[in-house]
Amino acid sequence: MASNGNGSVANGNGTAKNGLTKIQTQKKHNGICHDDSVPTVKAQTIDELHSLQKKRSAPTTPVTGSQAPFATLSEEERHKQQLQSISASLASLTRETGPKLVKGDPARKADTQVSHVHHHVTPTIAVSDSALKFTHVLYNLSPAELYEQAIKYEKGSFITATGALATLSGAKTGRSPRDKRVVKDDLTENELWWGKGSPNIEMDEHTFMVNRERAVDYLNSLDKVFVNDQFLNWDLENRIKVRIVSARAYHSLFMHNMCIRPTPEELENFGTPDFTIYNAGQFPCNRYTHYMTSSTSIDLNLARREMVILGTQYAGEMKKGLFSVMHYLMPKRQILSLHSGCNMGKNGDVALFFGLSGTGKTTLSTDHNRYLIGDDEHCWGENGVSNIEGGCYAKCIDLSREKEPDIWNAIRFGTVLENVVFDEHDRDVDYSDKSVTENTRAAYPIEYIPNAKLPCVGPHPKNVILLACDAFGVLPPVSKLNLAQTMYHFISGYTALVAGTEDGIKEPQATFSACFGAAFIMLHPTKYAAMLAEKMQKHGATGWLVNTGWSAGSYGQGSRIKLQYTRKIIDAIHSGSLLDAEYKKTEIFGLEIPTEVEGVPSEILDPVNTWSNKKAYKETLLKLAGLFKNNFETFTNHKIGKGNNNLTEEILAAGPIF
Ligand SMILES: Nc1ncnc2c1ncn2[C@@H]1O[C@H](COP(=O)(O)OP(=O)(O)O)[C@@H](O)[C@H]1O
Numbered sequence: 168m169a170s171n172g173n174g175s176v177a178n179g180n181g182t183a184k185n186g187l188t189k190i191q192t193q194k195k196h197n198g199i200c201h202d203d204s205v206p207t208v209k210a211q212t213i214d215e216l217h218s219l220q221k222k223r224s225a226p227t228t229p230v231t232g233s234q235a236p237f238a239t240l241s242e243e244e245r246h247k248q249q250l251q252s253i254s255a256s257l258a259s260l261t262r263e264t265g266p267k268l269v270k271g272d273p274a275r276k277a278d279t280q281v282s283h284v285h286h287h288v289t290p291t292i293a294v295s296d297s298a299l300k301f302t303h304v305l306y307n308l309s310p311a312e313l314y315e316q317a318i319k320y321e322k323g324s325f326i327t328a329t330g331a332l333a334t335l336s337g338a339k340t341g342r343s344p345r346d347k348r349v350v351k352d353d354l355t356e357n358e359l360w361w362g363k364g365s366p367n368i369e370m371d372e373h374t375f376m377v378n379r380e381r382a383v384d385y386l387n388s389l390d391k392v393f394v395n396d397q398f399l400n401w402d403l404e405n406r407i408k409v410r411i412v413s414a415r416a417y418h419s420l421f422m423h424n425m426c427i428r429p430t431p432e433e434l435e436n437f438g439t440p441d442f443t444i445y446n447a448g449q450f451p452c453n454r455y456t457h458y459m460t461s462s463t464s465i466d467l468n469l470a471r472r473e474m475v476i477l478g479t480q481y482a483g484e485m486k487k488g489l490f491s492v493m494h495y496l497m498p499k500r501q502i503l504s505l506h507s508g509c510n511m512g513k514n515g516d517v518a519l520f521f522g523l524s525g526t527g528k529t530t531l532s533t534d535h536n537r538y539l540i541g542d543d544e545h546c547w548g549e550n551g552v553s554n555i556e557g558g559c560y561a562k563c564i565d566l567s568r569e570k571e572p573d574i575w576n577a578i579r580f581g582t583v584l585e586n587v588v589f590d591e592h593d594r595d596v597d598y599s600d601k602s603v604t605e606n607t608r609a610a611y612p613i614e615y616i617p618n619a620k621l622p623c624v625g626p627h628p629k630n631v632i633l634l635a636c637d638a639f640g641v642l643p644p645v646s647k648l649n650l651a652q653t654m655y656h657f658i659s660g661y662t663a664l665v666a667g668t669e670d671g672i673k674e675p676q677a678t679f680s681a682c683f684g685a686a687f688i689m690l691h692p693t694k695y696a697a698m699l700a701e702k703m704q705k706h707g708a709t710g711w712l713v714n715t716g717w718s719a720g721s722y723g724q725g726s727r728i729k730l731q732y733t734r735k736i737i738d739a740i741h742s743g744s745l746l747d748a749e750y751k752k753t754e755i756f757g758l759e760i761p762t763e764v765e766g767v768p769s770e771i772l773d774p775v776n777t778w779s780n781k782k783a784y785k786e787t788l789l790k791l792a793g794l795f796k797n798n799f800e801t802f803t804n805h806k807i808g809k810g811n812n813n814l815t816e817e818i819l820a821a822g823p824i825f
């Protein structure tokens with residue numbers, strides 16, 4: 168008999184000395200003493216016991232007769248087709264055919280008994296050792312399974328106090344726009360925007376294939392790869408099927424959160440993807456390869472509908488890479504792709520929030536009083552707007568529960584937290600810590616925001632808000648724009664980088680990024696601008712310029728406009744009250760600014776009031792105006808839209824005059 172916690176010993180059949188009920192022992196069978204009264208488990212071994220833990224998932228919707236083609240296939244047949252499709256994706260194009268694939272975790276012995284498929288896409292040229300090994304495919308794993316994979320196998324992966332998966336993206340903690348290349352072929356040479364200001368740095372088809380083979384070889388050399396089959400675009404008629412092949416559970420969970428998650432039935436019907444990403448981010452590109460200027464290369468081939476990632480593990484590269492693809496595919500269908508957040512009021516009024524990184528798209532579209540349609544990538548078509556994605560990607564630096572409660576609460580089980588710092592023991596995240604990077608991020612499914620609009624579609628926008636984080640502190644907190652001004656500022660795409668983020672930057676640096684997303688657009692900016700003008704005109708949308716940056720002096724002297732004030736300004740735009748306010752015109756930029764906004768101190772509405780040194784204000788204003796003018800020169804020879812040239816002239820006249 169063992170002693171209990173109090174040191175008292177229960178006697179055989181009697182009452183414990185300290186008054187606890189007596190311990191019941193079973194009757195003896197064959198002289199063996201059983202220590203419990205319930206029947207023993209059915210399992211004969213520990214492995215069998217563990218296998219009892221897991222039961223098969225049931226389909227979420229009943230499979231109905233002949234309408235569902237997959238219903239006629241046996242489960243085995245479906246799995247075989249899936250593996251064949253993945254095998255074709257991973258096939259080396261220079262040697263043997265598709266790799267030998269098995270489904271499941273190599274750590275689980277039973278999985279390896281599943282027979283492989285050998286998919287014939289090209290004739291066998293030569294057989295190498297790589298043809299002899301198996302690559303395990305971890306196909307559309309659930310967040311729980313991906314957590315286990317990440318924690319077991321990826322250094323730097325931890326569960327935070329609120330249940331998020333904290334992970335590291337490695338040496339790259341942001342995008343690498345200078346390493347993004349696009350294959351220039353007969354078609355894209357004429358279709359895409361090339362040259363000065365364009366994000367499309369050219370590469371040839373052959374170099375793409377060299378990098379593709381490098382990525383595929385790397386992925387096939389691993390014991391296992393993750394495969395995500397998902398959708399983009401909530402507009403069902405313009406939905407794109409994407410496949411992401413990656414080496415890290417982190418990447419798979421990120422895309423699980425960011426793309427639209429198929430139902431089990433949609434997945435069984437998935438077929439061939441429209442676009443495939445090969446993410447071999449841990450593996451560098453080869454500097455001896457033509458065009459390669461660093462060990463990072465993000466390569467887009469529109470003809471092959473493929474993207475290859477080498478030398479960067481920053482997950483945002485995948486989502487923004489697919490966004491580029493949408494910026495090519497959608498305008499071909501007369502649908503405008505937008506680098507904007509989007510939300511909708513209770514009365515169905517939709518607002519778009521355009522802006523460069525860090526200007527407030529995610530923060531301001533996530534509004535407790537409105538339905539969130541999406542935080543970053545949308546389409547505007549015949550029937551209204553649709554989100555391209557199924558998740559949000561919020562900046563976390565200095566995140567606070569009070570100021571951004573919905574984002575705060577979305578950081579829980581299932582959410583990927585990139586590059587944050589947390590307490591070693593209690594795993595509380597310190598959102599103010601920039602030790603790894605200033606660009607800390609959270610990626611979560613959109614339904615983690617309580618008032619997400621599902622499906623993520625809405626009617627035509629009523630307000631088009633252009634966000635600029637002006638670190639010079641001279642743009643007004645809000646201005647109402649006419650159509651020509653909206654186009655001028657949309658094409659300019661102004662925001663500012665602040666001192667301190669990069670060595671050597673002593674004063675704010677203006678960045679102009681056409682369409683508030685030059686890094687992602689594929690066609691000339693005027694193509695998108697013309698579509699935006701046409702849609703805004705047709706649906707009577709109002710344009711606004713909102714400065715979420717500095718006030719009362721430039722960065723260093725002034726301070727960032729309080730989020731609370733920006734929210735009040737946005738509220739007044741949504742409610743329609745700002746449309747009816749009293750306005751006055753600013754000098755130089757000619758912006759219409761309201762004299763009053765509810766909940767905002769009136770004196771800050773005209774930035775000149777907030778600067779104590781009026782001379783410095785004027786100089787800074789002129790300086791920024793000069794930068795705008797300089798930047799716009801690239802566009803002066805471009806016509807906006809078809810037919811009449813009036814809009815073009817109006818747009819040119821809508822910039823600063825000095
Ligand atoms: N006045 C303001 N308006 C909007 N965001 C602000 C403001 N002041 C501070 N911020 C902070 O700036 C950041 C905006 O980032 P985010 O919304 O993720 O930008 P984007 O989605 O456009 O990349 C957030 O961290 C937010 O808390």
Ligand SMILES: C=C(OP(=O)(O)O)C(=O)O
Nearest residue numbers: 342483523524525543560
């Ligand atoms: C992920 C990004 O988007 P944003 O900063 O606009 O949220 C990015 O630009 O890398």
Ligand SMILES: [Ca+2]
Nearest residue numbers: 522523524525
């Ligand atoms: Ca961005």
Ligand SMILES: [Mn+2]
Nearest residue numbers: 528529543560
């Ligand atoms: Mn964002």
